[in-house]
Amino acid sequence: MTEARRPRRPLGAALTRPTVLVLTGLWVAGPLLPLAVQAFTDQWFYPDLWPNRWSLAGWEQALGPQSRLAEAVATSIGIGAAVAVLATALGAAAGRALAWYRLPGRRLIELVLLAPVLVPPFAVAMGAQIVYLRAGLADSLTGVILAQLPAATAYATLLMSGVWAGVDPALERQARTLGAGAWRAFREVSLPQLRGGLLVAAMFAFLISWSDYLLTLLIGGGVVTTVPLLLFATAAGSGNQAATAAIALVAVAPPLLLTALAARRLAGRDTALLGVGR
Amino acid sequence: MTTDITIADLDHTYPGATTPTLRRVTLEVPAGTRTAVLGPSGSGKSTLLSIVAGLSTPTGGDVRLAGHSVLRQPPHRRDLGVVFQRPLLFPHLTVAENVAFGLRMRGTDRAAIQRRVAELLDAVALPGYGERRSGELSGGQQQRVALARALAARPGVLLLDEPFSALDPQLRGDMRALLTELHRREGSTTLFVTHDRDEATDVADTVTVLLGGRVAQHAPPADLFRRPATLAVARFLGGAGNAIPGTASAGHFDCPLGRLRLDTDHRGAGLLLIRPAAIVVGDQQGENVVSATITAVTDRGTHLDIQATSAGVTLQLTTGPAAPLRPGDDTHLWLPPAHLSVVTP
Numbered sequence: 001m002t003e004a005r006r007p008r009r010p011l012g013a014a015l016t017r018p019t020v021l022v023l024t025g026l027w028v029a030g031p032l033l034p035l036a037v038q039a040f041t042d043q044w045f046y047p048d049l050w051p052n053r054w055s056l057a058g059w060e061q062a063l064g065p066q067s068r069l070a071e072a073v074a075t076s077i078g079i080g081a082a083v084a085v086l087a088t089a090l091g092a093a094a095g096r097a098l099a100w101y102r103l104p105g106r107r108l109i110e111l112v113l114l115a116p117v118l119v120p121p122f123a124v125a126m127g128a129q130i131v132y133l134r135a136g137l138a139d140s141l142t143g144v145i146l147a148q149l150p151a152a153t154a155y156a157t158l159l160m161s162g163v164w165a166g167v168d169p170a171l172e173r174q175a176r177t178l179g180a181g182a183w184r185a186f187r188e189v190s191l192p193q194l195r196g197g198l199l200v201a202a203m204f205a206f207l208i209s210w211s212d213y214l215l216t217l218l219i220g221g222g223v224v225t226t227v228p229l230l231l232f233a234t235a236a237g238s239g240n241q242a243a244t245a246a247i248a249l250v251a252v253a254p255p256l257l258l259t260a261l262a263a264r265r266l267a268g269r270d271t272a273l274l275g276v277g278r
Numbered sequence: 279m280t281t282d283i284t285i286a287d288l289d290h291t292y293p294g295a296t297t298p299t300l301r302r303v304t305l306e307v308p309a310g311t312r313t314a315v316l317g318p319s320g321s322g323k324s325t326l327l328s329i330v331a332g333l334s335t336p337t338g339g340d341v342r343l344a345g346h347s348v349l350r351q352p353p354h355r356r357d358l359g360v361v362f363q364r365p366l367l368f369p370h371l372t373v374a375e376n377v378a379f380g381l382r383m384r385g386t387d388r389a390a391i392q393r394r395v396a397e398l399l400d401a402v403a404l405p406g407y408g409e410r411r412s413g414e415l416s417g418g419q420q421q422r423v424a425l426a427r428a429l430a431a432r433p434g435v436l437l438l439d440e441p442f443s444a445l446d447p448q449l450r451g452d453m454r455a456l457l458t459e460l461h462r463r464e465g466s467t468t469l470f471v472t473h474d475r476d477e478a479t480d481v482a483d484t485v486t487v488l489l490g491g492r493v494a495q496h497a498p499p500a501d502l503f504r505r506p507a508t509l510a511v512a513r514f515l516g517g518a519g520n521a522i523p524g525t526a527s528a529g530h531f532d533c534p535l536g537r538l539r540l541d542t543d544h545r546g547a548g549l550l551l552i553r554p555a556a557i558v559v560g561d562q563q564g565e566n567v568v569s570a571t572i573t574a575v576t577d578r579g580t581h582l583d584i585q586a587t588s589a590g591v592t593l594q595l596t597t598g599p600a601a602p603l604r605p606g607d608d609t610h611l612w613l614p615p616a617h618l619s620v621v622t623p
Contacts, residue, residue, distance in 0.1 A: 174362065175368070177353050177356075178359070178383055179380050180383045181354050182352075184354075189368055
């Protein structure tokens with residue numbers, strides 16, 4: 001019935017949307033397609049459009065006994081999980097303050113939170129390396145987690161302040177009058193309303209950690225090997241394109257998977273959940 | 279179980295504000311009674327309630343529940359229930375879970391919670407609504423759930439902040455009746471705040487008028503209209519239409535209308551107040567009867583608004599719609615002593 005009420009669109013407009021969608025899809029996924037092919041061949045030479053022999057040698061090498069991929073994945077997941085939990089908790093606390101209280105210099109705080117996006121990462125990483133070396137935190141997992149935390153927390157805070165803005169502070173006050181202590185009122189009343197937002201924030205924080213290269217390289221000092229580090233090392237060191245492609249696919253999988261999951265969870269929901277600036 | 283509320287010399291000034299919101303507010307609500315705090319917006323009445331609830335800390339004075347100061351106790355330890363203007367139902371919980379919330383916080387066992395929730399949903403005329411979500415209810419139904427939720431844990435004190443102001447006028451009447459009924463059943467000492475004088479006089483047995491952060495009068499509803507303590511109270515209650523200057527002495531008031539008999543503690547220059555509806559038109563003779571000439575009659579359908587002059591004083595009065603009065607008629611007006619009061623000009 002909505003079909004009948006909708007005004008007819010001219011043919012050009014009707015074709016524009018699918019075209020834009022397909023082009024965007026190609027632009028995003030395009031670079032990944034050769035990877036997917038390359039991971040399954042050991043012979044693919046210019047100017048052939050298609051490899052003339054298929055092989056699992058790349059995967060054997062990437063997953064083989066000398067490979068450190070499994071270890072790198074475990075390290076990446078561990079660091080990512082730690083960063084996700086810490087950044088989400090900090091972001092939820094800071095987001096509440098930003099959204100609910102009239103803080104002096106609130107605009108300034110929001111600008112500082114955007115700094116990780118605005119400031120060139122190299123400058124930050126170089127400075128961070130010096131600080132962490134002096135503090136004795138370099139070359140350690142703890143150091144890498146701490147180094148990745150600020151950027152992830154900033155994202156989580158911006159996101160969570162948007163989520164908190166949609167939660168009525170009066171509800172927690174009402175819970176207090178019904179016999180709930182401050183923490184219990186938060187847990188029983190606000191937390192259930194934050195759940196979707198917390199999930200998205202944790203996912204973002206995990207992905208920021210998962211794809212970080214620079215900070216992990218400088219602060220980890222080669223001792224902490226995550227998937228991106230292994231990928232670079234393999235690409236630069238071995239020249240084995242099939243193995244590199246296989247590792248790259250492994251590195252790409254979680255972001256795609258998590259995004260798909262989040263998209264499903266958020267489908268049909270208030271998209272303002274992701275509207276960072278409100 | 280009920281609790282008396284004592285509010286003693288309460289002062290409150292918001293941070294950064296130049297004038298105080300509450301000044302030396304003293305108020306006693308005996309256990310099991312209903313007191314309304316009546317005042318215009320900005321009079322400090324909501325602040326007062328939020329201090330009693332423990333959601334704000336006053337800058338001075340004390341709040342005692344059952345004789346014990348509670349200022350150092352957080353809201354969740356004060357044994358009270360609060361209903362705000364908005365129902366504030368928890369959106370992720372069902373109606374039954376909302377009503378059960380306070381009991382769950384106190385660790386009541388499941389069977390007892392179920393019994394009490396069912397009992398209260400019956401009491402607020404929402405039986406069988408337990409599994410619904412708050413979004414499926416109308417505004418009035420939501421506020422009834424909020425009432426049930428506030429009373430579920432049998433608090434000694436029930437605080438209400440403009441609980442019916444957001445509802446339709448017709449619904450408001452029903453809610454007042456429901457509140458009175460619930461109070462009879464549950465007996466919680468009730469303090470409620472409103473700007474609506476009909477609501478205050480309908481529901482409460484005692485009304486405290488709060489003007490500019492001060493208690494202007496504390497009296498039973500009828501006295502409030504019959505004997506306003508100040509001109510400001512009379513104005514706020516809409517009863518300053520007839521204000522006649524004169525001089526008060528023991529048992530008398532001398533003014534252009536003559537010497538009127540009344541009972542007042544006021545001495546010296548003052549304003550005589552009488553509500554238009556308290557003036558009796560008729561031919562009787564005797565004390566407090568003045569002769570007057572009708573100057574204007576307006577038919578309001580339910581009553582007549584009449585203007586009369588007597589000894590150069592203009593009087594406003596109202597009569598039943600069938601009174602046979604016309605402009606120019608000479609008549610007698612009786613000013614009943616029980617409805618006369620004198621205030622400082």
